[in-house]
Amino acid sequence: MKKVLIWGGLAILLVILALGLNKSQQGQVSVGQPAPDFALTSFDGEEYHLADLQGKVVVINFWASWCTSCKPEAVDLENAWRNYQGEVVFLGVDYVDTEPEAKAYLAEFDITYPNGPDKRTKISQAYRVQGVPETFIIDKSGTIAHVQIGPFYSYDEIIYIIEPLLTE
């Protein structure tokens, strides 16, 4: 009986360790997978739920004010948002950042689409983000259609990915 308890305890411990290791070894959420749902409260206090945005193309951009490679794409994302206003939803998720610097960043690049902090890093963990910038583009059915690791290098690059999703 004693031996069964010891071996049982060890087996449970190993299973927990294996699950933890498996979780930590998983890569990013990939194309074709359903986009994990999340709620984002913007710096303006507005709430956004991904589940409510079904039927629309959604662009989720992870960024931070301390991220130097986020800056070149900031203007291109804003221009794309202005181009598609209403038709495509853009959400900026501010990753591991401080609010005054984040707001200064938004003002510097004149970003007007909704942006909010990733509270308790829940959204970045759901999308298994490994750094910033990372951008996930979700099609109308709520499936991940494109994963951008690193920055977009031009406005055209963003448009080229979004356009086919609008005609689906």
Next chain:
Amino acid sequence: MRPFERQSPIIFLGIILLSLGLPHVATAQDPTPSDDEVNAIAKQLYCPVCENVPLDACGTQACIQWRGIIRDKLAEGWTEDEIKQYFVDQYGDRVLAEPPRRGLNWLAYIVPPAAFLAGVYLLYKGFQTWKTPSADHASPQESVSKTTAADDKYISRLEEELRNR
């Protein structure tokens, strides 16, 4: 005695009292927390951007901003616990150097000492076995003598049977 001379001890005393009060006034006008005060809290936190580097030793822009927040909160009169809780609320439990004692986090506190004690117990049992060998593991000398005794018995029986013939 002229009026000034009569008042001079009072003025002198006033100057001393004023000078005694000066350091206190200076402290109140300069509430900026020192680097040591900031780092005392920062070393208990880890920024998710630079894994395994405590916040007080991390040189990235993100960590510099975080230390700035600690300084601001200290200047506002926040306690150490309040500041740590603020970071947990903003960035999650993983910013803490020590995981909070709840749920599966308890494994981090229980498993290492339990594994150590189990190891000590196994070593103890191992040493005991080496000191007092069991009957199954008799020494070669003993096994030779046992074999001889058994052989003797067989030989004496064989000899007895031969004699009877």
